Amino acid sequence: MFISSAVFIFLLFIIILSIEKEIKIKPVLIFSILTLVSSLVFSNLGIPIVKNDDKDLLRLMNNPAIETRVVESKWSLFGKTDLVEFSYPDGSRSLSIFIDGAAGSKVIKLDELENSQSKLGEALKHFPGFFPLQFLKSNEKDTSLIIGPGGGIDIVANYFGKVNFIEAVEVNPSFIELMKKYNPSTFSSKPNIKIIQNEGRNYVRKFKNKYDLIFLTIPITKSSRSTDFYMLTENYLFTVEAIADYLSALTEDGRLVFTMHSYEEIYRFLSTYLEEQKRAGISNSEAFKHVYIISNGMKPVIVIKKNKFTQKEIEPRHLVAHQTGMDKGVFYFPLIEQVKIDTVLSNDINFRWQMFDQVLYDVADNKYSFSKLSENAAINLNPTYDDSPFFYNFQFGLPDNMAILLIILAIVLIWLIREHKRNYGLLGLDGFTGLRNELFKKYSLISILLGSSYFLLQAYTFQILNLNLDSPTKSISVLLFLFLLGNGIGSLLTMFIKKDHLRFISIAVFSIIILSLIEYFLLVPILRENSSLFWLITSIGIPAFLCGIPFPLLLKLTAKIDSSNGIALLLGFSSIGGVAASSLSIILALMYGFKSTIILALLIYISILYLIHRTKRHNLLNEV
Template identity: 75%
Template sequence: MKNRNKYLVIIFLITASTIIFEITLSRLFSYMLSYHFAFLVLSISVFGLGVGEIIYAKYSDYFNKQKHWIFISIPLIIILSLSLMLLLPVLISSLGQQMTLFFFIIFTTIPFLAIGVMFSFIFQINSKKSYLLYSSDLLGASMGALISVFILDSISILIIFISLASFLFILFIIILFIENKFNYKIVITFLILTSGSAIIFSNLDVPIAISKDKDLLRLMNNPSIQSSVVESRWNLFGKTDLVEFSYPDGSNSFSIFIDGAAGSELISLDELEQTPSKFGHVIAHFPGFFPLQFLEAGEKDTSLIIGPGGGIDIAANYFGKVNFIEAAEVNPSFIELMQKYNPSTFSSKNNIKIIENEGRNYVRKFEDKYDLIFLTIPITKSSRSTDFYMLTENYLFTVEAVEDYLNALTYNGRLVFTMHSYEEIYRFLSTFLEAKNRTGISNGEALKQVYIISNGMKPVIIIKKNKFTIEEIELRHFTAHQNELDRGVFFFPFIEQIKIDTVLYTDLNFQWQMFDKIIYDVADNKYSFAEVSQSSAINLKPTFDDAPFFYNFQIGIPDNMVVLLFILAAILIWLIVLRKKSYGLSGLDEHSEKQRSIFNQYSLISILLGFAYFLIQAYTFQILNLSLDSPTKSISVLLFLFLLGNGFGSLLTWIIHKNYLRFISIIILLIIIISAFEFFFIIPLLRESASLHWLLASTSIPAILLGIPFPLLLKATAKIKSSNGIAFLLGLSSIGGVAASSLSIILALLYGFKSTLILALLTYASIIFLTQKTYKQQLLKES
């Protein structure tokens, strides 16, 4: 086998390892950091891949001489960087959150920089076959995405990192053999260092860094509470911990956490039945039980619980005499731990069924009708996708989700949603009112289907599929006052507002209103909730499937995204400076000026190709997300199929031997036409009637076409015969892609995901213009 053929296998294996490393790193960050900080750290770190490729291109002569040192050190760099990250919260916790994030970024960027250098070296020394390497790269990435599904569900996350480092160490030794650069002293030295670091790394714990969103960190740092982890499980969804807490009065409790957040106390049905005092305490402190007390026998035959947590919703429905209870939970490890440690609630009752599925998808997929749909604080605050801003629970609170829930209810069915705060109640109410507005129902009329209660900590919104009667509301309103569920946000329709506005003996003005003033005034048709949202200091606008960021209450671009924009701007300025100097191309012949001019055009096309490709990819994953039973696992499978299609498309370029720019233009024109037809007509039609297999099949043609343009550009660049041109294009394409993945979130936050598709198609149109312009310039210079 010739060296270049060996490199096809090597690049396949290295890329697969890199994708596994990136996905595993995302799961690690999901536990250690808040989701928005995890997004920031990983986005900047992956920039290191493109920057490393450009650094190699800029200093290729140096790296070519030192490559045996660099390659063999990458596994050691990975282990040391990860070890420092795990030790970071302990070593520098006194420095504060900002410095912790800074060091996280540094430690995670270094491995990607090194991998980027190595990628560029392999592509550059095989420049004539770079298009085949690119195909191997894509196929390797697809395989890495698929393998991640299985290993993250079955292997410890630290063992995965150690296995990857060991595998890469062996691969790099093979590279040194191929290049005749094998040095026993160097290999043995790094083998000892890497093995020693791996042993230390394997004995480290995975801590939670500073994060206000991590309930587990706060509770375990409470000196008055003793805590111990009963069992932990990693999977593709994240880390699930079952923790026992012991209190000063001698009592104890068990709670389950997902990625250190979303703490939920275990509620045992058998224990509640056997201990009346505990039954009274648990039920009395759960306002979600309130609406069940008023239902007639025919109004509580079936219920669906989305995200059952430790079992409080199940307990409320069970003791509320609901005949049959279904609970949908997306995390399999969560279900397994609950069935093991809380069997009376999760497995031993004949009228309780636990379903492993994403709740919104389950509602859409099955046509069963429910008398009740419960959601109780379903917020994990950790990512469930590759972009780290797409929380699973976001899709539970959109206008389209409300329509799905209402369609799944019986005629007198009810939604019972327990929230955290005023803001969440307001935003969900805004979303519900927009859903009703679509059907021509005014805010005032729609609020006759709603009442809101609160015990001061957990506001609950109850929505009936049809209007409540005055008699129903009067009884519930009176009982809510008796049960002290009038603390905080509080509203009932048909009941007259009571106000107190008086001066106390201390000359203080005292004002009080029975109902929330804003909601009452909207119900009284004084103004619409849309007007409230427009004038609010926080983001209370309704959320849609196209922009499902329910928990983003900040108006405009979030602060952490602003930081990312500054970094993008800095890299852009750096690239502009490099471009003015023709990127430092080397190894050119006597026609160097003409070649530099052509390469400058290629470089811009390369950035735009990477940019447009990732925008299309982001939109594809978003639009298919709601059709996935298990979003995290299915997105990895979708990524595998998408990259597989790209890889096959790249392989097709071996039959094209000339007129590369003309073919790029033709293929991109096909991408624009087919993608527009696909996303605006075919997929919206199939989502309502076809299976997921048909949806995936419908994206195969665009996926294949998307894999063709860049390898054709590599073939065109190889003809320039520069000793570092291919490496530059790789880096520029990578940076364009990572920039697009970050910008897609900003665009979606501001304008919805459809804006990313429109921008992608416009970017592809600009590439057609550039390729045609460059092609004409080449013809003129040749003549």
């Protein structure tokens, strides 16, 4: 990774030098040596794991009873993937795979389990996701899709659960490479197991295959690119629209099998599922007839069937759940009466016990709706949507780690107001100072607004088109490339505009407003499901092209003021507006959804048109 980056930088340096009339050998030689040395140093540099509670690998490496050895590491756009071997005091060994020192997943090898019934029993005993497979008939488990196979436990459960054909979708290519190399029996040698490198939600939407089972087991990345809930790739796996995608990918008797971390996640996923069912015209009580929940006390599993469960199906599952200890924590089965015990023991201790989670039972019994529960809960259990996909944000209002952004934005705003009154320190004016200062104030405000609206528009564009590509990291790279390319072309073509700069800025801004209204509020909802590469390029390229026009023209106007620092100030103001907007877009998305960012962007563009109109009305340009 480092070497390829170094080669790219070196080639870019050569291209820049080739623009000159002659290439100077000495700087090329020095740069080549520095590039080579740095790439070799960084490619072999062991980056330590940051001290953080989320870093599972660091905690295990600091355990004196366990010996650790990194078998192999791979860098990718997803961060560092480590395959680690652990040696225990009893002489046993195991392999686990980590992403950026976190999200550890134990490597499970099919061939070892095939040769040892005791190991097989132990592995399946501790994986509650195997429970639903035990009750399915052969025609109910023909195909399965696993989103995020981890070290292979889901694949193993499906394989020994007699699923005929298994597809496993993994977003991290380094993960797949390491597993195929060190765990081939699970990831590559079986003819009925297919591993696909793709983002799970995108794969379901794009290929529209039908599955009897869709498995998803605790797929939290917790990598360097996603240390906070608002950056987690997996959030898009748990939205109302995502559940609709999964249900549409199931056969008529198909099932979703989702393994979670805690009751909070189960509750929020249920809230999201019930909202999806509400959209389909199904009440809470009816929707609960499609659901049962089991738990071994650590990993609750929610099973959702496309069709309703029958009494005949539920009774044996309910009985075996009690017999196998899958009735701890969050526990619920439909069509079964609640059992409660409330008694006083011999030592005067009041003993209370209930078989099912009472909250879920009451919702299923139509005593109140889940939305009412969400409104009165101490944590955020509201449904999550593609427009606001922050599933792991259980906090109401603005999260604590976002408050600092608001403080910074307030400080920047106060500073800009103060500097506006002082003419921003504009230098080098000769004559007409008052008029030029007045004109520059308007240009500076337009510059800030252009920078802000640009980033808000970009944030929304990236969000709505993110799911059209097979990798979240790749999608950011592709979308950013197309956006910047469009900006560059738009900016380049402004060289042909020799006069009437404000008029052309107005035309570009007005076109952005109209195009955004048509594209984001009309075309995107219609074409999103069947979007092509041409649609992707067009939907980004045209707005990006228009966004690239106004600012260079504004710089041309500023140059006419003949200030020694006017253009530099405008560049700074535009950057300030962009940084402020990028922070504000996160806050808006958390509070009101991503659609609020495009609405604010359009309002800002309208404000720019108003400022241009004011400038023309006062005839400041002609007077200067």
